[in-house]
Amino acid sequence: MRRSADIDALQQVLSAALGAREPVCSLAQLGGEAEAFAALDPAVLERPTLVGGGSPYHPTSPAPAPHTLDELTRRADELNVAQILVPNVRRSDDTGALRAAGLVPLATESECVVRLPGEVDEVLRARVGAGRLHDLRRHHHAVSCDVTWERIPLTELGGNAWAKDAFVELHRRRAERHGGHDNLYNADALDTLAHGALADRTEMLVRRSEKTVVQAGLITTSHNGRGLYYLTHAIDHDHPAARHNLHVATLYELYRHARSSGLEWVHLGRGDAHRMRPLGADLFVPLDHWLRAPGLAAPAAEGAEQALSEFAAAPVTGVPVPGPARFRHVPRFDTIDLSSNTSPFLGTAAEYPHLDTAELADTYLTTISTLPGHAGVAALSADHLLFTSGAVDGVMLLLAALASPGERVCVTPPTFPLYAHFAHLLRLPVVDVPLCGDDLSRLDTERILAADPRVTILCDPNNPVGTRLDPEQVHDLLVRGRGLVVIDEAYVEFSEKPSYAGLVEEHGNLIVLRTLSKAWGLAAARCGIALARPGIVEALRRVQVPFGFTNASQHAVRDRLTNARPVLDGIRRIRAERDRMASALAEHPAVDRVFPSETNFLFVRLHKHERVMEQLRDAGIVVADTGRAIPDTCRITIGDRRANAALLDALSSAV
Known part of the structure; x- marks a missing residue:
């Protein structure tokens, strides 16, 4: 009360x-x-x-x-x-x-x-x-x-x-x-x-x-x-x-x-x-x-805010967490709030979203800590996590909070195009260091280190290719590089190789981005997650617009995290269907090559790219045309059995 x-x-x-x-x-x-x-x-x-x-x-x-x-x-x-x-x-x-x-x-x-x-x-x-x-x-x-x-x-x-x-x-x-x-x-x-x-x-x-x-x-x-x-x-x-x-x-x-x-x-x-x-x-x-008793020593005073990371951009160091987000840990359910200038007559939709997401952060960490490949996550706290409006919002936040105009951002094409897009918008020079190897899974670490970027963004598992990077090369960048290493793990739940999430406390220059849009089936909730040391999270929070994580999204996320069995079942089914489709496509006469995948999609090189893409469009099937990034390729999301059968039929018509 x-x-x-x-x-x-x-x-x-x-x-x-x-x-x-x-x-x-x-x-x-x-x-x-x-x-x-x-x-x-x-x-x-x-x-x-x-x-x-x-x-x-x-x-x-x-x-x-x-x-x-x-x-x-x-x-x-x-x-x-x-x-x-x-x-x-x-x-x-x-x-x-x-x-x-x-x-x-x-x-x-x-x-x-x-x-x-x-x-x-x-x-x-x-x-x-x-x-x-x-x-x-x-x-x-x-x-x-x-x-x-x-x-x-x-x-x-x-x-x-x-x-x-x-x-x-x-x-x-x-x-x-x-x-x-x-x-x-x-x-x-x-x-x-x-x-x-x-x-x-x-x-x-x-x-x-x-x-x-x-x-x-x-x-x-x-x-x-x-x-x-x-x-x-x-x-x-x-x-x-x-x-x-x-x-x-x-x-x-x-x-x-x-x-x-x-x-x-x-x-x-x-x-x-x-x-x-x-x-x-x-x-x-x-x-x-709180107890006052003879012999009990009073504790030392605690700091009001988390100390900023050394990676925080200069403008960020001089500003506090914006507006009401400063009071995010103060529950409001049992107060009379006359501070927000909202309508009292139109129900809960007229209210701003809850800002205290610490318990939800603990729920997320507890849930993923039980998944294979997530050693070390159980040791993280809510201070290591920031919810964002999708993982792409996390990219924009970290570039704005941790890099200043003129500082370089390294990307490794083929990769998610919005990394470079946001960097250009923020007047950050972009250095392209393409992936190499037959499976496009190797980094040119020496070129990346020579560029001395403020931020290197890695997509692992890679989008659009679907492969995982060499972990030894990733660790090499973390140890030898002076800048931040950002690993976008949007598809990591579909992989059988470990996540980097449990290493964020070990490496002060590591940021791991996650999303609930893919394996967790909450694309409409727009929930991304940034995992990093608390000082980096504090810097991101100073840039983030308050109230971007709606109450409806918070409820959806909480409900999904506390009932994860359907998610895990869905991941198993997608993996099985992915492997089946990879085998079927590899034997298909319209397909030149199917790249190995640890995601929920397949990256495919076609024999007659333009004809196949046209045939798929005529059949009412939409796949991602990646031909501009890698000639003669497309990215195919794993659908249900009916959708996948329709895709194979349409491909046969294009031969």
Whole structure:
């Protein structure tokens, strides 16, 4: 929760739960924080602590301002309490005042949010997969046959004593199961909540089997009216209905309720991504508890921005990250945003895209780290990655951010033509060093090094040829060259040879470009990826136009990355069809040569180039005519069996 009045209300609830005028208790009494407090001295765990600035309940609160911390310190001194805890502060908040006051951060679990940009089943199918959705629906159906779904406004709790009693009893039993710590949702706490500032926005969820309450919880509508906080729940695990995974079934019903009420998200509280993703969570915001205790040393202040790379162009070193992108790590889902000058009457399409893509970056790195040939990727962080509007946007960004007019750019034709195109637009001289060898897979490294380019752009696997470069030559350029080496890996998922992505931390002059347009089937989402050391990524970010990565694209990317099985199946099918087509074309009388390919296309030299191209056009088949780059050639994308059969038929007509 991001409003001080809401946090104050929860502070009063905590005091009531503790039976005290002030929220003072031991850390051990708070419960559920064993991991965050594990390294602390036992004396610290048992010492009285003033809880302030936040709440031990699930919602987060802003980092306290200096005057709030001064007041908190004054209260601690008056109470003769040596320790202060400010729990659940987002790591993205400005924590300078906390550091200055001598509080120390203790990492805890992230807060987890389920965003609902569309119908619940469609969102969950894309996010967790059809199998997991089937399980959610099955649990929901089984539970719905046995128990009711009731929502009781907290303001009406006085007339529903049975619900209050059941809620308190179930939470008492839950506290006993989790180590016997104090129950923070006892009768006094519930009464205080029902008469406080949150009462009008809070409901009790009750699930009953006949007259027996088997689950009770609380939900609160956010102050911006756009989402729900799922504050707590407790289950009677001895009841037969609990066998159907009652919690999961309730979450599914809660998502449906939120969506039907026009809400956009459900806040699930804290958890780890591995456990919460299968429940539909797609936003994970890192949190810290901040503790002042005798003997705990305050951490050193951290820099506000990532240090720039030495490769940053001179104009880039003097400018910050543009506009709102400076605040990209600050979540906005639970705020009232009156800063963007957009229409409040035309729905979410009138809002700017989310700028915080750190969790999505981690998801991408985690996903590709499991693929063959991606050793070292697991060691990279979100700071090594920048999302771009397609990989071609990454080329433009890096040339603008890392090269100044007059500095040379080396390309290795035949290659993707937009490399040279963008370089010319930016007044960067282009040096052509053609590929050599029978398969056009060898670099003339000595010519490249002699040209001393600021940037060398390699397409590997190559487009349009489809072959891979000699890795020893690529490493030679990285080690001996003074400039940057950019490797465009748009087609690397189709190759059985390793990616260079895991080497970006090892080589400060390496940038790897990736795309989700090819193997991942998201060309319409326009999602490219630049992987490099954080200092290079920071330079690219200073040039990038904010808001280029739309919410729709982010949702599509996240859903695809978390359900990668169809992608991997598609890659296997394309490889098999590519090999079959390569054999068929190699024996075809219209074809002179089929080049080896580690992509999803084949580069073919034809006997009667013009006639074949004309015949294909007449047959309604479009292939890439590469005859201007390499005489008598074309590039053929691997299609499905029907499309490939049509191509072979059309070729036969041209003989």
